[in-house]
Amino acid sequence: MDRNQSRRQVAAMKQSLFDQGLLDEQFIQLEELQDDANPNFVEEIVTLHYRDSSRLISSIEQALKEKNPLDFNKLDTLMHQFKGSSSSIGAKKVKAECNLFREYCRVGNAEGCMRSFQQLKKEYATLRKKLEAYFQLARQAGPQEIACRSK
Amino acid sequence: MAITGEIFRQNLTEFLEESPSGSPELHVLAVDDSLVDRKVIERLLKISSCKVTVVESGTRALQYLGLDGEAGSLGFDSVKVNLIMTDYSMPGMTGYELLKKIKQESSVFREIPVVIMSSENVLTRIDR
Numbered sequence: 001m002d003r004n005q006s007r008r009q010v011a012a013m014k015q016s017l018f019d020q021g022l023l024d025e026q027f028i029q030l031e032e033l034q035d036d037a038n039p040n041f042v043e044e045i046v047t048l049h050y051r052d053s054s055r056l057i058s059s060i061e062q063a064l065k066e067k068n069p070l071d072f073n074k075l076d077t078l079m080h081q082f083k084g085s086s087s088s089i090g091a092k093k094v095k096a097e098c099n100l101f102r103e104y105c106r107v108g109n110a111e112g113c114m115r116s117f118q119q120l121k122k123e124y125a126t127l128r129k130k131l132e133a134y135f136q137l138a139r140q141a142g143p144q145e146i147a148c149r150s151k
Numbered sequence: 152m153a154i155t156g157e158i159f160r161q162n163l164t165e166f167l168e169e170s171p172s173g174s175p176e177l178h179v180l181a182v183d184d185s186l187v188d189r190k191v192i193e194r195l196l197k198i199s200s201c202k203v204t205v206v207e208s209g210t211r212a213l214q215y216l217g218l219d220g221e222a223g224s225l226g227f228d229s230v231k232v233n234l235i236m237t238d239y240s241m242p243g244m245t246g247y248e249l250l251k252k253i254k255q256e257s258s259v260f261r262e263i264p265v266v267i268m269s270s271e272n273v274l275t276r277i278d279r
Contacts, residue, residue: 035198
């Protein structure tokens with residue numbers, strides 16, 4: 001596959017992630033921090049995010065097991081961190097799910113929290129899989145120009 | 152914190168013009184408990200030609216500035232910081248508490264501008 005074709009594929013894949021509402025503007029801001037000296041910056045950041053997320057997901061899962069009653073404050077604090085980390089990479093859908101979860105915490109709706117958390121894990125897994133495919137393709141296509149923001 | 156980047160960059164030129172002439176680079180101290188955010192802000196500030204020091208907590212920030220009351224802390228001459236950027240909600244000391252501690256200092260540190268950032272968009276959650 002020639003280089004231009006690879007690059008077009010990468011661009012198309014990225015566009016699709018935006019079209020599906022999985023990523024937002026923040027992802028583009030991260031790409032703008034990439035340059036020849038730091039060509040994998042976005043992937044590095046996303047990898048750090050995965051570390052954070054795995055840890056937080058485990059903690060939230062644990063906290064959700066400690067029922068009767070649920071510690072909504074603790075859950076909210078954990079989710080705030082998760083939301084922050086997700087925001088920082090532009091994970092739009094995941095972030096929305098975090099907000100929903102926090103709303104359920106705010107009103108003390110345990111059932112809502114559990115449902116929302118299941119959905120959140122699904123969204124997170126989906127995004128992660130797609131981003132992994134994206135970065136793999138991007139690496140194969142070789143160094144690219146910095147993404148230009150469409151005004 | 153990462154989203155503040157754009158606003159920061161736009162204001163940076165203005166800020167640089169106000170700096171005393173002859174000072175080469177702005178030194179920014181960034182405080183955030185999130186590793187992801189620390190990496191992003193560090194990169195952002197470096198691209199903006201700032202010298203950056205990132206720390207993970209208010210406590211560390213105070214240690215760095217020599218304001219932690221420890222015997223043998225470096226005098227302020229050793230640490231020159233032009234701007235402090237801090238996350239608001241952090242375990243231990245919040246960004247606001249850090250701000251208060253810095254402003255209580257009757258030294259040059261009180262003059263340093265402190266920017267507090269929060270990803271919280273529900274204002275009532277930010278406990279004054």
